[in-house]
Amino acid sequence: MNLLLLNVIVLVYLLVxxxxxxxxxxxxxxxxxxxxxxxxxxPYIMAMSYxxxxxxxxxxxxxxxxxxxFGMGLLWLTFLNIFVGIFIAFIIYGKRTRRMGYNLGAMxxxxxxxxxxxxxxIQWFSGLVIFLGMPLYASVVLIGAAxxxxxxxxxxxxxxxxxxxxxxxxxxxxxxxKGVMYTDAMQGTIMFLGMIFLLxxxxxxxxxxxxxxxxxxxxxxxxxxxxxxxxxxxxTSMPALGSxxxxxxxxxxxxGVGIGVLAMPQLAVRFMTxxxxxxxxRGVLIGGIFILAMTGVAFDVGALSNVFFYTTQGxxxxxxxxxxxxSIIPVYINAAMPEWFVxxxxxxxxxxxxxxxxxxxxxxxxxxxxxxxxxxxxxxGTGSILVTRAGIIAAVVIAVVxxxxxxxxIIARGTSIFFGLCAAAFLPMYTCALFWRRATRAGAIAGxxxxxxxxxxxxxxVHKKEAEALGxxxxxxxxxxxITQMPWPVVDPIVVALPLAFLITIIVSIITRPxxxxxxxxxxxxxx
Amino acid sequence: xxxxxxxxxxxxxxxxxxxxxxxxxxxIANWNKGEELEKQEIMEEAxxxxxxxxxxxxxxxx
Numbered sequence: 001m002n003l004l005l006l007n008v009i010v011l012v013y014l015l016v017x018x019x020x021x022x023x024x025x026x027x028x029x030x031x032x033x034x035x036x037x038x039x040x041x042x043p044y045i046m047a048m049s050y051x052x053x054x055x056x057x058x059x060x061x062x063x064x065x066x067x068x069x070f071g072m073g074l075l076w077l078t079f080l081n082i083f084v085g086i087f088i089a090f091i092i093y094g095k096r097t098r099r100m101g102y103n104l105g106a107m108x109x110x111x112x113x114x115x116x117x118x119x120x121x122i123q124w125f126s127g128l129v130i131f132l133g134m135p136l137y138a139s140v141v142l143i144g145a146a147x148x149x150x151x152x153x154x155x156x157x158x159x160x161x162x163x164x165x166x167x168x169x170x171x172x173x174x175x176x177x178k179g180v181m182y183t184d185a186m187q188g189t190i191m192f193l194g195m196i197f198l199l200x201x202x203x204x205x206x207x208x209x210x211x212x213x214x215x216x217x218x219x220x221x222x223x224x225x226x227x228x229x230x231x232x233x234x235x236t237s238m239p240a241l242g243s244x245x246x247x248x249x250x251x252x253x254x255x256g257v258g259i260g261v262l263a264m265p266q267l268a269v270r271f272m273t274x275x276x277x278x279x280x281x282r283g284v285l286i287g288g289i290f291i292l293a294m295t296g297v298a299f300d301v302g303a304l305s306n307v308f309f310y311t312t313q314g315x316x317x318x319x320x321x322x323x324x325x326x327s328i329i330p331v332y333i334n335a336a337m338p339e340w341f342v343x344x345x346x347x348x349x350x351x352x353x354x355x356x357x358x359x360x361x362x363x364x365x366x367x368x369x370x371x372x373x374x375x376x377x378x379x380x381g382t383g384s385i386l387v388t389r390a391g392i393i394a395a396v397v398i399a400v401v402x403x404x405x406x407x408x409x410i411i412a413r414g415t416s417i418f419f420g421l422c423a424a425a426f427l428p429m430y431t432c433a434l435f436w437r438r439a440t441r442a443g444a445i446a447g448x449x450x451x452x453x454x455x456x457x458x459x460x461x462v463h464k465k466e467a468e469a470l471g472x473x474x475x476x477x478x479x480x481x482x483i484t485q486m487p488w489p490v491v492d493p494i495v496v497a498l499p500l501a502f503l504i505t506i507i508v509s510i511i512t513r514p515x516x517x518x519x520x521x522x523x524x525x526x527x528x
Numbered sequence: 529x530x531x532x533x534x535x536x537x538x539x540x541x542x543x544x545x546x547x548x549x550x551x552x553x554x555x556i557a558n559w560n561k562g563e564e565l566e567k568q569e570i571m572e573e574a575x576x577x578x579x580x581x582x583x584x585x586x587x588x589x590x
Contacts, residue, residue: 289548
């Protein structure tokens with residue numbers, strides 16, 4: 001590999017990124033420009049930015065590697081990513097979010113909720129959940145990107161971390177959401193090209209679609225004993241019903257990450273950046289294709305890498321990657337693809353990480369500036385942009401510090417912790433806000449608090465993966481989880497917390513006084 | 529089907545493609561729909577902007 005050439009390519013890419021951040025800065029004049037990109041974003045930029053923020057490096061490398069280990073069952077997640085994450089999100093949630101956000105002059109998801117239910121508590125509490133919950137998720141992406149730059153560009157880890165953080169902080173702090181979305185769209189385009197090439201070359205290499213799948217199906221007898229015991233029945237079969245892996249697949253992967261996406265504040269805010277439903281209609285087309293090309297390709301290729309490794313090295317993918325599922329995709333790319341593609345793929349991964357990081361920092365900044373500072377101090381206007389900028393810098397610093405001090409097994413859980421938390425805390429309130437006029441302030445608050453607390457408690461005391469990593473349960477009660485009977489330790493928090501929060505929101509709304517109808521008319525103006 | 533025996537897997541493989549086709553056809557069918565509210569919003573926004581300017585003048589003395 002030509003290291004000099006790779007460094008030059010990355011440098012050019014970073015310069016283009018900074019230039020687009022500058023463009024964002026040059027065209028941003030006011031708070032609305034900084035927080036919701038002036039509500040005048042082109043559908044291509046909106047959809048690509050949504051997709052690129054949605055899909056991080058871990059969705060490609062981490063979950064792609066998981067598909068290499070466990071097989072094509074992960075495609076259920078892709079299906080949900082497209083159907084729920086794009087189709088339902090844009091058409092059912094997006095159009096109403098855009099219009100209601102406009103009606104109420106809201107610029108963040110917590111602000112939209114706060115104004116819909118006429119409650120400052122909802123706004124600052126939601127802002128707090130975002131500001132406290134997101135650093136772990138941001139840390140995952142940040143540390144992952146720096147490690148990646150360290151190994152591929154052969155630069156020092158600390159230098160990589162510094163470089164990556166400074167560049168992102170620069171264009172997010174100055175460029176605002178426009179800077180973030182312009183760079184996202186460019187990064188999304190690179191990701192799209194990289195993944196499409198990967199898919200085509202994989203199928204060509206393995207002799208076509210059906211031949212490749214048949215070869216993988218025929219490898220079912222090669223599943224190691226230890227995986228078979230967890231329910232693994234081959235890479236083109238679903239795991240055994242009710243087995244440990246079946247529960248993990250269905251509850252964490254499919255429900256947690258698949259449905260959690262609807263209530264992600266950094267994604268929901270994008271619906272408020274376009275001028276009409278027409279842009280969302282167009283965005284659906286672009287977003288659907290983009291997501292299929294991201295997780296669809298990653299999971300398909302991840303699973304098929306087994307065929308490649310078996311025919312060339314006589315090993316299954318996880319053996320070729322020396323037992324580390326996260327290495328399956330990189331090892332496969334290096335072994336199976338031409339050298340020019342290795343460069344393109346590295347850029348793809350860097351773009352995937354940066355597009356996710358930038359939106360995380362922007363969301364945390366607006367949570368602090370707009371949702372917490374403005375709501376609690378009652379000050380409006382340009383002062384909050386300053387606080388938002390300071391919040392973004394604080395978010396970057398916290399993510400870096402967390403990355404250094406927390407053990408790796410906690411960091412690795414960051415994505416699912418945040419997705420699960422957002423879904424349980426925000427989804428019931430958000431859904432009721434958009435679709436149920438009878439939902440009340442008390443109902444929304446009850447649901448928000450129930451969702452947040454039950455989800456946190458479940459992670460700390462019941463769900464083994466988080467509970468073990470956090471170690472709080474062991475510290476207080478002397479054991480990793482409070483309930484050891486299967487399947488509870490493997491049931492994701494979302495399965496319990498989300499229905500509970502929904503139920504509480506509905507019950508409390510019904511028994512409290514209906515909201516003022518003039519206020520509702522204002523919220524739902526123009527919504528059929 | 530497609531070299532995969534388990535219907536849950538070839539089914540989801542097709543579902544992924546079909547849901548993308550759904551997104552694409554929805555996008556094409558509604559390409560120019562949904563901008564009905566735009567004119568009214570532009571007028572409202574002009575009023576907002578005037579307000580925002582006034583606020584900035586007051587706060588910052590610009």
